[in-house]
Amino acid sequence: MNMLAKIAWRNVWRNKGRSLVVIGSIVVGIWALIFMVGFMNGFTVSYINGAIQHEISHIQIHHPDFKKDYKIQFTISNGLSLAKGISQEPEIKAVSPRSIATGMVSSPRKAQGVHIYGILPEMEKNVTHHDSLLSEGTYFGSNLKNPIVIGMELAEELKVEVNNKVVLTFQDEENNLVAGAFRVAGLLETTSPSINKGTAYIKMEDLNRLAGIGQGIHEIALFLSDPEQEPIVMDKLKSNHPNLLIESWRTLAPELELFLSMTDSFLWVLFGIIMVALIFGIINSMLMAVLERYRELGMLMAIGMNKWRVYVMIVIETIFLSLVGGPFGVALGWLTMNWLGRDGIDLSAYSEGLREFGYSSILYPSIEVPTYLYVAIGVILTALIGALYPAFKAIQLDPAKALHMV
Amino acid sequence: MTDKKIVIQTENVAKTYHESKIPVTALKDVDLIVDEGEFTAIVGPSGSGKTTLLNIIGGLDRPTKGTIIIGGTDISRLKESELIDFRLHNIGFVFQQYNLIPVLTARENVEFIMLLQKRSTHEMRERAMQLLKEVGLEEKANVRPSELSGGQQQRVAVIRALASKPKFILADEPTANLDSAAAGNLLDMMARMNREEGMTFIFSTHDQRVIDKARRVVTLEDGKIKHDEVRT
Numbered sequence: 001m002n003m004l005a006k007i008a009w010r011n012v013w014r015n016k017g018r019s020l021v022v023i024g025s026i027v028v029g030i031w032a033l034i035f036m037v038g039f040m041n042g043f044t045v046s047y048i049n050g051a052i053q054h055e056i057s058h059i060q061i062h063h064p065d066f067k068k069d070y071k072i073q074f075t076i077s078n079g080l081s082l083a084k085g086i087s088q089e090p091e092i093k094a095v096s097p098r099s100i101a102t103g104m105v106s107s108p109r110k111a112q113g114v115h116i117y118g119i120l121p122e123m124e125k126n127v128t129h130h131d132s133l134l135s136e137g138t139y140f141g142s143n144l145k146n147p148i149v150i151g152m153e154l155a156e157e158l159k160v161e162v163n164n165k166v167v168l169t170f171q172d173e174e175n176n177l178v179a180g181a182f183r184v185a186g187l188l189e190t191t192s193p194s195i196n197k198g199t200a201y202i203k204m205e206d207l208n209r210l211a212g213i214g215q216g217i218h219e220i221a222l223f224l225s226d227p228e229q230e231p232i233v234m235d236k237l238k239s240n241h242p243n244l245l246i247e248s249w250r251t252l253a254p255e256l257e258l259f260l261s262m263t264d265s266f267l268w269v270l271f272g273i274i275m276v277a278l279i280f281g282i283i284n285s286m287l288m289a290v291l292e293r294y295r296e297l298g299m300l301m302a303i304g305m306n307k308w309r310v311y312v313m314i315v316i317e318t319i320f321l322s323l324v325g326g327p328f329g330v331a332l333g334w335l336t337m338n339w340l341g342r343d344g345i346d347l348s349a350y351s352e353g354l355r356e357f358g359y360s361s362i363l364y365p366s367i368e369v370p371t372y373l374y375v376a377i378g379v380i381l382t383a384l385i386g387a388l389y390p391a392f393k394a395i396q397l398d399p400a401k402a403l404h405m406v
Numbered sequence: 407m408t409d410k411k412i413v414i415q416t417e418n419v420a421k422t423y424h425e426s427k428i429p430v431t432a433l434k435d436v437d438l439i440v441d442e443g444e445f446t447a448i449v450g451p452s453g454s455g456k457t458t459l460l461n462i463i464g465g466l467d468r469p470t471k472g473t474i475i476i477g478g479t480d481i482s483r484l485k486e487s488e489l490i491d492f493r494l495h496n497i498g499f500v501f502q503q504y505n506l507i508p509v510l511t512a513r514e515n516v517e518f519i520m521l522l523q524k525r526s527t528h529e530m531r532e533r534a535m536q537l538l539k540e541v542g543l544e545e546k547a548n549v550r551p552s553e554l555s556g557g558q559q560q561r562v563a564v565i566r567a568l569a570s571k572p573k574f575i576l577a578d579e580p581t582a583n584l585d586s587a588a589a590g591n592l593l594d595m596m597a598r599m600n601r602e603e604g605m606t607f608i609f610s611t612h613d614q615r616v617i618d619k620a621r622r623v624v625t626l627e628d629g630k631i632k633h634d635e636v637r638t
């Protein structure tokens with residue numbers, strides 16, 4: 001086997017030009033594959049992380065009947081102390097208790113339906129980081145009485161700016177219509193169209209006073225230190241609080257998981273297409289090498305090299321081609337991912353369209369370590385498959401005829 | 407006639423090719439016995455069947471009819487894989503060209519068949535260097551065939567064939583691509599090995615120098631043995 005490997009390795013470099021073309025195609029193919037995977041992953045991560053970070057969080061807790069009709073009466077029992085207790089758990093990075101109402105927001109020009117969140121700003125910003133997403137104004141930091149933060153698109157719709165007044169109208173605990181005037185403190189620009197167009201944030205004390213629910217809260221949003229811990233945290237919360245509705249982001253936004261699995265499938269298809277293209281390139285090159293060496297192969301079989309050894313020699317030569325190109329492609333891909341993953345790709349030219357779909361305008365390609373392993377395995381499999389036909393052609397030759405070929 | 411061992415015996419060997427619409431008979435009822443230690447040239451005009459006979463004796467082709475017995479084994483009955491193995495252990499080949507593996511050095515080429523025969527590294531190395539020394543190519547041991555002259559390449563091919571200690575060596579036009587001096591050196595080397603080691607050589611040739619050196623000349627014509635001349 002050592003001699004076969006020696007011959008195979010030296011044969012790779014017999015025709016340097018041709019070998020370098022094949023190696024080059026492997027390098028470029030792998031590099032492109034890694035980049036595409038990283039790019040798509042970046043989109044996926046941006047979309048999902050954006051939704052989790054700025055909108056739904058990792059886990060939400062509600063009264064079991066609250067989400068049926070969003071009735072203001074269905075508060076979480078001892079919600080604030082429950083939120084405080086949960087925030088002490090080591091897996092929990094941040095907690096935000098919220099009171100929620102559904103109503104109308106109106107300006108002198110227009111009125112629109114809106115979800116109203118009553119928040120504790122210092123806790124809320126640790127979960128949603130909305131304080132870093134303001135396009136104008138402040139995040140409840142000013143001395144304004146009854147401040148409100150709304151999405152930029154909602155502001156445009158209502159034709160209001162910072163410091164303008166709007167009126168919120170909704171039903172209180174006793175199903176009476178109540179209203180309150182609020183002054184716009186800040187305008188949000190997130191990756192979530194539903195926040196930008198249909199959500200308003202006010203202080204919890206203001207919402208609860210109008211709603212007449214005292215210290216009641218309707219939702220506790222949890223942001224985890226390690227997202228991988230989500231199943232463990234879910235199990236713990238469900239067993240400790242069987243009377244509450246506890247949901248993870250996968251249930252709150254199933255379209256995110258669907259998007260994740262669709263992207264996964266797409267990437268595997270892309271992987272397959274690139275590998276198939278490489279296989280054909282390898283077949284072409286190795287077939288030429290075999291046909292060029294017909295007389296030499298005939299000589300080898302004549303002097304007693306059996307067909308299995310000839311077959312293995314061709315296969316090893318093909319694997320060597322891939323083993324030279326593969327690592328270079330992976331290394332280039334890794335370097336590219338490191339660079340772009342740190343600096344990002346600036347897509348601000350398309351920011352409006354991207355925001356509409358929930359993407360940020362700076363894309364950070366990312367790739368998981370196992371992907372490099374899959375690529376490496378794919379490269380070797382490609383070589384093995386690409387070698388089959390040329391090696392088969394080699395062992396089909398008749399030594400007597402091959403030796404006398406002109 | 408002789409007490410020597412019979413190395414090759416063909417009985418009623420015939421070969422007909424059916425590759426075109428008209429069948430072509432290359433050999434017709436060839437009976438040939440080759441003893442150990444012979445230095446025999448098989449000659450004849452183009453189309454006489456020399457190459458076909460050599461291919462059949464070398465186990466590279468099968469006869470349509472008849473038997474080939476090499477060292478007591480009827481190789482016409484062997485399966486293909488058995489034939490390859492038989493060639494490896496019993497028959498040495500020297501071709502007109504493309505004898506050597508271009509990516510191996512002279513020493514590695516000589517060792518190659520011994521490697522296929524699974525000899526030990528020490529045995530292979532020792533035998534290869536000894537043979538290279540015998541033919542005056544010790545200093546070229548680590549050089550690739552492209553850096554050897556035609557004559558040197560053929561000498562390496564001969565000692566590679568010898569290294570495996572076959573029953574006989576088949577040489578198909580070994581001097582065809584060599585100049586006079588190189589051809590002469592090669593022939594002298596093979597004649598010396600025939601004399602000193604008792605190695606049996608069978609040549610297929612048009613080269614008069616080879617024919618002159620041979621101690622037996624078998625002339626083929628139209629697929630049959632026309633003359634069989636043993637020279638004293």
